[in-house]
Amino acid sequence: MNRSEAVLRLQGRARLIGALSVFIGGAWILHGFLGFMAWAVILAVATWPAYRRLSSWFGNSRLWSALSLTLLIALIIIAPLSYGFGRFFQEAHALGNVLVDAQHAGVAAPEWLASTPMIGAWLVTQWNDLLGSPAAAKETLKWLGTGAGLGYTKALASQVAHRVFGLFIMVMTLFFIYYHGGLVGTQLLRRGERLFGEKGVSYALHAMAAIRATVNGLVLVALGEGLLLGIGYAFSGLPHPTMLGVVTGIFALIPFAAKLIFGACALMLIAQGKLLVGVLLFGFGLVIILLADNYVRPLLIGGAVELPFMWTLLGILGGIENFGLLGLFMGPTVMAVLMSVWRDWVTEAVSAEPLPPEPG
Numbered sequence: 001m002n003r004s005e006a007v008l009r010l011q012g013r014a015r016l017i018g019a020l021s022v023f024i025g026g027a028w029i030l031h032g033f034l035g036f037m038a039w040a041v042i043l044a045v046a047t048w049p050a051y052r053r054l055s056s057w058f059g060n061s062r063l064w065s066a067l068s069l070t071l072l073i074a075l076i077i078i079a080p081l082s083y084g085f086g087r088f089f090q091e092a093h094a095l096g097n098v099l100v101d102a103q104h105a106g107v108a109a110p111e112w113l114a115s116t117p118m119i120g121a122w123l124v125t126q127w128n129d130l131l132g133s134p135a136a137a138k139e140t141l142k143w144l145g146t147g148a149g150l151g152y153t154k155a156l157a158s159q160v161a162h163r164v165f166g167l168f169i170m171v172m173t174l175f176f177i178y179y180h181g182g183l184v185g186t187q188l189l190r191r192g193e194r195l196f197g198e199k200g201v202s203y204a205l206h207a208m209a210a211i212r213a214t215v216n217g218l219v220l221v222a223l224g225e226g227l228l229l230g231i232g233y234a235f236s237g238l239p240h241p242t243m244l245g246v247v248t249g250i251f252a253l254i255p256f257a258a259k260l261i262f263g264a265c266a267l268m269l270i271a272q273g274k275l276l277v278g279v280l281l282f283g284f285g286l287v288i289i290l291l292a293d294n295y296v297r298p299l300l301i302g303g304a305v306e307l308p309f310m311w312t313l314l315g316i317l318g319g320i321e322n323f324g325l326l327g328l329f330m331g332p333t334v335m336a337v338l339m340s341v342w343r344d345w346v347t348e349a350v351s352a353e354p355l356p357p358e359p360g
Contacts, residue, residue, distance in 0.1 A: 035326055036166040040173035042329050043073060044181060045208050046215035051178055066178035074171045080246055199344065203337050210307070210336035214329050217301035218316075221292050222252035228288050229262055236281045237274075238265055253328055255293045255316060259285065301332055311335045 027034070044051075047069065055065040109127040130140045177184075192200040230245020238244060244265065252258040262285035269278030298309040307315075312332055319331020 032162075033166055033169045035324075036170040037173045038326055038330075040170045040177060042211055042215070042326075043170075043174055044177040045211045047073070048181070048208075049212075051181075062179050062182075066175050069178060070171060070175040073174065077167070083243075083246075203340060206340045207333050207337050210333040211329060213301050213336075214332045217297045217299075218253050218328055221297045221300065222249045224296075225249060225252040225258055225288055225292055229258070229285055232262070232281055232284050233265060236265070236269060236277050238269070252289075252292075253325070254320060255297065255313060256289060258289055307332065307336050307339055311339060 030037070051065060051069050054069055055062065058064045058068070109124045128136070130136055189201055189204060192204055226245045226249020229248045230241050233241035233244045244261065248258050248261040251261050263282060266278040266282035266285070269275075269281060294309075298312055301307065302309055302312045312335070315331035315333075315335035316328055317331070319327025319329070319334075321327070323330055
């Protein structure tokens with residue numbers, strides 16, 4: 001090896017180390033928002049067919065297509081959050097008025113609280129310790145105004161501010177993915193084909209199909225569960241059935257987790273003396289959850305990417321365990337790609353085996 005070849009090899013290694021250093025530095029700077037940016041990527045991949053149809057409707061105008069779809073998705077996300085925050089502040093204001101009044105005469109525990117199965121007596125005791133007498137109410141207000149209560153309030157405000165700014169980052173990232181996504185996607189597929197061959201391209205396409213199938217299977221089924229159970233809440237006479245339906249739909253993103261919401265609502269009805277209504281609500285919710293999580297959701301997710309139900313469920317639960325809500329979509333996607341790699345490996349191994357000799 002002559003001197004010029006050694007210099008070129010050294011420069012190549014130096015460029016690689018420099019590029020990795022810059023990449024790591026950039027990831028460190030953005031690490032607080034990488035989750036929100038990943039959400040933007042998932043939303044963009046899941047809604048890319050809609051973006052293509054919208055683009056053709058706008059005469060292939062990338063700007064108007066990206067701007068319109070981004071604003072629509074932002075509205076879908078922000079509208080329920082705004083409603084939820086509005087209800088939260090209204091309830092917090094009402095609770096503050098109750099606490100102020102409790103300083104003069106205390107607040108007696110509701111009658112239905114004592115009839116709660118198994119823990120009714122304990123709940124009444126806790127209520128009386130917090131609000132049952134003027135002295136207890138004053139101590140509760142003092143705790144909320146100073147010390148740990150104030151610390152929790154500051155931590156909550158900090159988290160809310162971080163999430164709001166992260167939502168802004170996600171929306172901006174989503175817009176730029178729509179606007180530049182076609183060019184960036186083509187470049188990534190070409191680089192993938194050069195590095196990994198045609199199999200790498202097929203795995204990337206399979207991953208995108210898995211993301212779309214997972215979004216359809218999780219979000220659409222969760223919306224359906226929230227809508228149907230919201231109707232059940234309304235017929236059961238529960239207060240705020242719309243809000244309960246929204247909360248149920250959010251919990252329904254996680255398989256079998258919606259039972260926590262309609263189960264608690266059923267227990268509340270039973271504690272209020274409405275035994276038949278509570279049992280009917282629980283049975284109605286149980287039928288919906290069993291059908292949705294055991295048949296509809298696996299068909300939408302696994303059927304689109306040929307992923308068995310067991311691996312779909314493990315991917316969802318494992319993704320939640322390691323990545324939180326983002327893992328709802330990352331887990332099945334990784335499992336789908338792994339299953340695709342496994343099938344290709346088995347096919348190649350079988351085709352490489354020598355044929356058995358002919359008899360005779």
